[in-house]
Amino acid sequence: MKKYIAIGLAALLLASGATAIVVNRDTRPILKVANWAEYIDGGDEDSELIHEFEDWYAEQTGKEIRVEYCIADDNETLYNMIKMGDHFDLICPSEYMIMKLLTEGYLQKLPLSFFDENTETNYYAKHVSPYISRTFAENHIDGEYWKDYAAGYMWGTTGFVYNPELVDESDTKSWSIFTNEKYAQKITAKNNIRDTYFVGLAMYYEDELLSLKSQYQQNQISLTAYQARLSELMNDTKEETMNAVKQILKSITGNLYGFETDEGKNDTIAGKVTVNYQWSGDGVYIMDYSQGDDEENPVANPLYLNYAIPDSVSNLWFDGWCVTKNANDIEAATMFINFLSRPDNVVRNMEYIGYTSCISGTTDENDPYYDYIYENYVRAYYEAEEDDETATAYDISYFFGDGHLLYTPADQLNRQLFAQYPTQETLAHCVAMRPFDRESNTRANMMWSDITFI
DSSP, X not given: OHHHHHHHHHHHHHHTTOOOOOOOOOOSOEEEEEEXXXXXXXXXXXXXXXXXXXXXXXXXXXXXXXXXXEEESSHHHXXXXXXXXXXXXXXXXXXXXXXXXXXXXXXXXXXXXXXXXXXXXXXXXXXXXXXXXXXXXXXXXXXXXHHHHOEEEEEEEEEEEEOTTTSOGGGGXXXXXXXXXXXXXXXXEESSHHHHHHHHHHHHTHHHHHHHHHHHHTTSSOHXXXXXXXXXXXXXXXXXXXXXXXXXXXXXXXXXXXXXXXXXXXXXXTXXXXXXXXXXXHHHHHHHHHTTOOTXXXXXXXXXXXXXXXXXXXXXXXXXXXXXXXXXOHHHHHHHHHHHHSHHHHHHHHHHHOSEESBOOOSOTTSTTTTHHIIXXXXXXHOOOTTOTTOEEEEOHHHHOTTOEEEEOGGGGGSHHHHHSOOHHHHTTEXXXXXXXXXXXXXXXXXXXXXXXX
């Protein structure tokens, strides 16, 4: 309202020959960033971390910048915003959407200078986890590799958050839990076609997936061949497969408490749901909060929940920073990525968000940020006390580098530590989703409408 009054008053003064009122405006160049809600320390455009970046950028370059931080509800919403002409310099989509935007020409390669480890402020190149670096280097679509277009931000798996007092752990190891009558009206699925179609495929192919796993474990097939076949099966969109999956998903709807996106977190904490199919980061939030340790936000009936990943397959997901094809300021965009990849900011983000960063640290002991994340986050939260007789060795060297063997309370093998840093053995049977082509997308949307309107 004040804006319109000011404009009207200025016009009136000009018309009467009075001196015009000069309105101070922020004339700094804008870096327009799109991300998910509550996905940065502080949550949104008022995040202190964003303002700190603006100051850091000025210190490093001698130039001013203002971050215009936009929130997208989900990948599809972000995609539609871009298709409708909304301009962003930097976006943070998930793996399948990165591939979709890449094939449709909406992204540009990260500059080669971004990967120069000799540049002091290239925190991403110097500190990205070897596991993430290798995964991005190996995955591609139409010959275009993830590593060239995306810098990993957060990553994780999907699995079941469950109440071990009410749920048999063995039941969480199979996708058939969705049709298990013991959990009627006590289990949830995701309210989106991508994650729920993955569930249907996992149920449809479960026997074959377990057979493949056995072949791999008996050294009958290589890890590369095993994971390639998993990816083929779990991204199967043939019409006959979709029809079969549709019938499976229809069969589970009567057993569900419901399809959910965010509300499942509170329903699980409240005890309304005993098995919640969940992204690992939200799983950590649920397990943390349900314990009732937060004195400022106590829960009425504390619960001690676990996290499990089915034995046959599960989803490996990533969110990554991408520079758009029509970005106005590539330098500012890549510096924003690097600022968030500085290990002290990584810890701030993980503590606020609850998700797991793609950044691990460096092997250079002369680097001031050597092992910063491992010491200030992993050990701070998960290392066992000296007198803990349950302490168990947990190898996370695949993520942090050789020698990172953590001694942790035994229960963490099924709880937050496992959700944030699953074992390398578990990750062997986790695969990324790929984008639907146009024909498959049409069929999937029709299938989803039939399922959700039952």
